[in-house]
Amino acid sequence: MNTVYLDNAATTRMAPEVLEAMLPFLKEQFGNPSSFHSFGSSQMEAIEKARGQVARLLGAKCEEIFFTSGGTESDNQALRGAVKIDPARKGIVTSAVEHPAVLETAKALQEDGCTLAIAEVNRNGELDLENLRELVNQQTAIVSIMAANNETGVVMPLKEAAEVAHKAGALFHTDAVQMVGKSPIDVHALDIDILSLSAHKLHGPKGVGAIYIRKGIKLPPILTGGHQEKGVRSGTYNAPGIVGLGKAAELALTHLKDTVASEQSLRETFEKRVLASCPGSFIVADNASHRLPGTVTVIFRGIESEAVLTLLDMQGIYASSGSACSTGSKNPSHVLYAMGVDYTLANSALRFSLSRYTTEEEIDRTVELLSKVVERLRRISPYIE
Amino acid sequence: MWQYSEILMDHFMNPRNVGNLDTPDGHSEVGSPQCGDAMYLDINIDDQGNIADIAFKTFGCAGAIASASALTEMSRGLPIEEALKIRNSQIAEFLGGMPPEKFHCSVMGHQALKAAVDDFRAKCEEISTILNDMGVTPILVRPGRVYLKSVADADAVAKVLEEKVERKISVEVK
Numbered sequence: 425m426n427t428v429y430l431d432n433a434a435t436t437r438m439a440p441e442v443l444e445a446m447l448p449f450l451k452e453q454f455g456n457p458s459s460f461h462s463f464g465s466s467q468m469e470a471i472e473k474a475r476g477q478v479a480r481l482l483g484a485k486c487e488e489i490f491f492t493s494g495g496t497e498s499d500n501q502a503l504r505g506a507v508k509i510d511p512a513r514k515g516i517v518t519s520a521v522e523h524p525a526v527l528e529t530a531k532a533l534q535e536d537g538c539t540l541a542i543a544e545v546n547r548n549g550e551l552d553l554e555n556l557r558e559l560v561n562q563q564t565a566i567v568s569i570m571a572a573n574n575e576t577g578v579v580m581p582l583k584e585a586a587e588v589a590h591k592a593g594a595l596f597h598t599d600a601v602q603m604v605g606k607s608p609i610d611v612h613a614l615d616i617d618i619l620s621l622s623a624h625k626l627h628g629p630k631g632v633g634a635i636y637i638r639k640g641i642k643l644p645p646i647l648t649g650g651h652q653e654k655g656v657r658s659g660t661y662n663a664p665g666i667v668g669l670g671k672a673a674e675l676a677l678t679h680l681k682d683t684v685a686s687e688q689s690l691r692e693t694f695e696k697r698v699l700a701s702c703p704g705s706f707i708v709a710d711n712a713s714h715r716l717p718g719t720v721t722v723i724f725r726g727i728e729s730e731a732v733l734t735l736l737d738m739q740g741i742y743a744s745s746g747s748a749c750s751t752g753s754k755n756p757s758h759v760l761y762a763m764g765v766d767y768t769l770a771n772s773a774l775r776f777s778l779s780r781y782t783t784e785e786e787i788d789r790t791v792e793l794l795s796k797v798v799e800r801l802r803r804i805s806p807y808i809e
Numbered sequence: 810m811w812q813y814s815e816i817l818m819d820h821f822m823n824p825r826n827v828g829n830l831d832t833p834d835g836h837s838e839v840g841s842p843q844c845g846d847a848m849y850l851d852i853n854i855d856d857q858g859n860i861a862d863i864a865f866k867t868f869g870c871a872g873a874i875a876s877a878s879a880l881t882e883m884s885r886g887l888p889i890e891e892a893l894k895i896r897n898s899q900i901a902e903f904l905g906g907m908p909p910e911k912f913h914c915s916v917m918g919h920q921a922l923k924a925a926v927d928d929f930r931a932k933c934e935e936i937s938t939i940l941n942d943m944g945v946t947p948i949l950v951r952p953g954r955v956y957l958k959s960v961a962d963a964d965a966v967a968k969v970l971e972e973k974v975e976r977k978i979s980v981e982v983k
Contacts, residue, residue, distance in 0.1 A: 730870035771845040806849040806866040
């Protein structure tokens with residue numbers, strides 16, 4: 425059975441070129457890049473090449489990129505590090521729709537004595553900048569606003585949010601895990617201080633990512649040890665992973681223009697056809713001024729999302745929902761909740777996320793099956809007359 | 810994806826007893842606030858007090874839909890009290906097993922059945938009270954029909970019932 429993978433916001437398939445680039449470092453080139461001997465230390469060249477590849481994708485300088493284990497670690501370092509810099513600044517300001525890697529870390533720091541303020545979003549899932557301005561003050565250490573939301577694909581006003589942070593003397597961090605490689609982002613143009621990214625969201629390997637830290641900012645480490653990465657992030661270099669991330673970043677940059685165009689066009693086709701063939705469906709954040717090209721959440725009125733996912737899964741079509749029905753409690757997505765989406769509707773939401781590998785034929789097949797599945801479940805639904 | 814049995818998947822794909830009954834003896838609408846699921850259930854009760862017909866509609870996952878389907882299959886033909894005794898574990902067994910995380914899905918079916926039986930009993934009670942006020946002793950009362958002894962004036966009773974209950978109720982003299 426040919427499968428259709430439409431869950432690229434969760435993770436992506438690794439590009440074949442990435443695997444090729446990684447293989448030597450998983451096989452014969454196993455030395456430790458930090459070793460004195462040339463067998464190990466010769467690998468630093470590959471690591472520095474990868475650093476350059478990542479820096480180019482972000483418009484950053486090489487010395488501003490540090491390799492980590494992924495988005496969660498980078499987010500942790502941004503927040504945990506920022507509140508350590510100045511004892512007079514212990515405040516964290518973030519948004520209600522952040523990824524748990526930011527929200528849960530912020531809550532953990534709140535328990536440790538930091539203050540936490542959470543900015544609201546509007547009905548379109550867009551950051552309420554006015555609200556953000558009210559929350560940021562002279563005690564704020566860091567403002568953390570995601571670049572694009574993982575569920576709605578809504579792109580946040582980073583430049584404006586960064587300006588709010590900087591006016592108060594705070595650092596500005598963005599979790600750009602969903603944005604990097606899928607839509608252009610320039611850290612200097614947007615005035616970003618710290619950025620998190622993850623390799624596996626851009627056709628790279630899992631377990632590796634990076635944190636961009638603007639030159640001049642001394643962000644304390646969360647992992648101490650052997651002083652790798654200038655002491656910003658200790659731990660033996662994950663050479664295959666880093667090389668894979670570098671290659672993935674290079675490919676993402678090469679394909680960026682085409683990726684944006686093809687994902688955007690396929691997503692628009694998908695939306696149009698779903699709306700036409702599935703009664704009661706609508707697009708979340710449809711009126712947002714800026715969305716990612718390839719991520720969309722659809723609400724199918726009157727039917728429960730996990731039932732739809734199950735029926736799609738049986739035909740080899742993989743999508744996702746914001747909530748899972750298990751152990752007696754289903755917590756509908758905090759993102760949709762923050763947007764004021766009704767509880768039942770939130771339980772009817774499905775996310776489809778595309779990649780540069782997604783084809784028109786896959787979109788056709790998905791829409792065709794969706795309309796059947798939706799019709800089938802609507803017949804069983806108490807909410808449909 | 811959950812590990813569902815073939816039987817469960819069959820009940821999810823081809824749920825039995827889906828829909829509404831035209832003039833149900835008992836109707837319920839219940840929801841589970843924990844997981845956002847919802848269920849409508851209709852029942853008809855025969856003269857012997859057994860569940861003669863049953864139909865449901867469910868907003869829920871595969872586990873919820875399959876357990877609702879199973880409950881209706883298991884309840885049909887049973888005396889009310891017996892149907893109310895069906896346990897979650899029996900539903901899981903009927904479906905050839907169920908992931909433990911999904912056991913809660915079948916709870917909603919019980920609530921719906923109990924609420925539909927309550928609705929049935931309340932409707933019967935309402936009719937019985939009216940008949941009692943009229944000094945009529947029925948042989949059998951159902952939400953849609955009443956059996957009286959041969960001495961009674963069926964037409965007069967039917968008229969009063971229809972006025973007070975605002976529902977078509979057939980009155981037969983046995």
